Amino acid sequence: MPGITQDQIASAVRWAVTALSAMLSGFLISRGWATTASAAALTAFILGLVPGIAAFIWSMWAHSTTSLIAAASALPEVRSIVTTPAIANSPQFAPDDKVTSQ
16 A cells, blocks of 8 residues: 555545634634624634645645655656765665665
């Protein structure tokens, strides 16, 4: 079975944000701490803010130098990647014979 894909992670984040914001709104309304209108506004705020922050964090991680090198190394068409010794000797690339240093 292949590893978890970016689409699966994005789907899980979308589901979690939707479910948790709905649960939070229901909890606040049931306790009398919020009106339906204010809970709806909070839910809309959460549904807009959290995916944006999650996408930003994911993008920063997915486009880091080591992530890009790992993605390129995973392609069967790529035979060799020459990089700096610090990156090539990092534990992430130790078992990968495609990533070498200058």
